[in-house]
Amino acid sequence: MTLESLAKFGATIPGAIPDLLDPQLLTFGSDRGMMVCGFEEIAGVRYYQGWWMQWINE
Template structure:
């Protein structure tokens, strides 16, 4: 019987309300599982790909992340030993802002 493994990522958002963060103020990283799907966006009247993150709770439960979904994500860079950079847009209070997610895989230690 095979075991399903959920890889966790650490996401660091590169922008705040569309403005690039300063190097000395990277913001708080968020750890959880990332998935991508498509959903109807009523304002655009079309299906929009989105990337979302769920934080892990106790006993394997998931809770919605504190960060907004990344709409129309595009992969910019990828290195299996470092991480990947994904950019897109996030919607906050009905306004779209440019956003980047620097994603790195976390290692669970027993």
């Protein structure tokens, strides 16, 4: 599934935020957070990145 929108005559408009391709869960701690890595492809170039998502208890 991509984040592209439909334009006229069935054409697509790329989303403002590129999709994170081949996402992989590296670590998961139910009490702390999780680390996910993947890559975006922009103009035919791959940009690899990692995301640390942390739980916040309020």
